[in-house]
Amino acid sequence: MRSTPRAATRRGSFSPSWVEALHRAAAKESAEYVGATPHGDLYTMDFMPHHEGKAALVRSVWMVRKSESVPRLVSCYVHKSALRGNA
DSSP states (O other), rough: OOOOOEETTTTHHHHHHHHHHHHHHHHHHOOEEEEEEEEEEEEEEOOOOOTTEEOOOEEEEEEEEEOOOOEEEEEEOHHHHHHHHHH
């Protein structure tokens, strides 16, 4: 996944630090194919952003629509393993 993420939510945009973290991760991490949906192909990409001396495993979910070739950010959240303290 080497395309610029479209980092926006229905309520507004992510903070600049999150956008930067997504850009860095998209440039160096590999995305894992999850499967096909009626709308397109889904991928996940896990990364570890650092902020104010803290870090957590974050999962981003991406879709490449059937009629497009550019990945779109679908969701981004703290991975459940980080919530259990296993990351």
